[in-house]
Amino acid sequence: MAEFQWPWQYNFPPFFTIQPNKDTQAKQLEAWCLLVLSYCRHRRQYSLDVTDAQDSPLFHNQKIGRKLPLEAVYTVLEELRKKGNIEWTDPKKRNRCLIMWRTPEEW
Amino acid sequence: GPTGARRAGIVGIERKLEQKRKETDQTISVAFEDLSNLMEKAKDMVSLSKTIAQKIQDKQGAISEDETVQFKSYLLSLGIPNPVTRETHGSGTNYHMQLAKELAQVLQQPLEECGGMMSLADVYCRVNRARGMELLSPDDLLNACKLLEALKLPMRLREFDSGVVVVQLVSHSEEEVVRETSRLVEESGSLTAEELSRVASFSVMLARERLLTTEKKGLLCRDDTVEGLRFYPNLFSTKPVME
Numbered sequence: 001m002a003e004f005q006w007p008w009q010y011n012f013p014p015f016f017t018i019q020p021n022k023d024t025q026a027k028q029l030e031a032w033c034l035l036v037l038s039y040c041r042h043r044r045q046y047s048l049d050v051t052d053a054q055d056s057p058l059f060h061n062q063k064i065g066r067k068l069p070l071e072a073v074y075t076v077l078e079e080l081r082k083k084g085n086i087e088w089t090d091p092k093k094r095n096r097c098l099i100m101w102r103t104p105e106e107w
Numbered sequence: 108g109p110t111g112a113r114r115a116g117i118v119g120i121e122r123k124l125e126q127k128r129k130e131t132d133q134t135i136s137v138a139f140e141d142l143s144n145l146m147e148k149a150k151d152m153v154s155l156s157k158t159i160a161q162k163i164q165d166k167q168g169a170i171s172e173d174e175t176v177q178f179k180s181y182l183l184s185l186g187i188p189n190p191v192t193r194e195t196h197g198s199g200t201n202y203h204m205q206l207a208k209e210l211a212q213v214l215q216q217p218l219e220e221c222g223g224m225m226s227l228a229d230v231y232c233r234v235n236r237a238r239g240m241e242l243l244s245p246d247d248l249l250n251a252c253k254l255l256e257a258l259k260l261p262m263r264l265r266e267f268d269s270g271v272v273v274v275q276l277v278s279h280s281e282e283e284v285v286r287e288t289s290r291l292v293e294e295s296g297s298l299t300a301e302e303l304s305r306v307a308s309f310s311v312m313l314a315r316e317r318l319l320t321t322e323k324k325g326l327l328c329r330d331d332t333v334e335g336l337r338f339y340p341n342l343f344s345t346k347p348v349m350e
Contacts, residue, residue, distance in 0.1 A: 007348075007349065008342075008346065009342075009343075009348075012339070012342055013297075013330035013332075013337070013339065014328040014329055014330045014339050014342075014343075016330070017328075017329055017330050017331040017332075019328050019329065019343070020322070020329070021322055021323060021325055021328070021341075023325055023344065024325060024328050024341055024343050024344060027343040027344060027348065028328075028343050030348055031343070031348050034348065034349065066330075066332070
């Protein structure tokens, strides 16, 4: 399997802090959503366990020593859910979700 | 004789001490009595001034501006500022207006020297340290500064979202701050408030406000970690999402 191509944001420390400026945050979340989808597509992964994902390279860049806080992981995942790209297996617990690289409509 | 010896002995000393203590007690109780008399008088003044405030409210508009101003200086000398009923009848006091003018003169140069902006606490220190006597109370300073704008003096009181209050020169524009701050951050790659204060010699508090203002304008973004709050140029807005 080819090496995953990380986007430039992945090595930019502010990527790992949810930005308070709304415009900036919108761009940041857009980048996160794209990253999560392309990462899962690359690994042919259809489901995601929140706790495991937080420790995986996806949300944890060891090279620059930054990790997306759990709260922020949920912010990103909720954003994806709104777009129709994920679905919680248990919406109450929100500990595991199914990932659709394409939205059901696109299929 | 034996009586003289006793007076000079321990009992004598004790008796003397006792007498001294009684005298002190008397002085203190006299002082307290005077004080309560004085307070009694002031109480009359307070109730009187409240009656007058009530009257002003009743006859809104009927009383000339001059009379309200005079009334305010009475209240001020009594130490019973009464903003609720006063604010509606003339804004501030003569004393504060004069004080504002003096502040504008004293602060012009220091403000220019420190980049056009100074926290109110710094202003308070500077002004009072220079005075030595007849110091300003924090309230006086704040009230005087609130009048700066109305008097068209070359500086303004300004409150940041964080609640930090500063005095800044009118000539000192927000755009300038934002441009200058983002330039400094770009030069160093990234900066914390402490680092910016060192680079540009602002106080740490003002450096922080500058960074936050610039972030709000969308030119900076933050990296919040246990090591501290660090600001970077906002690449999210300048670089495309995919590259």
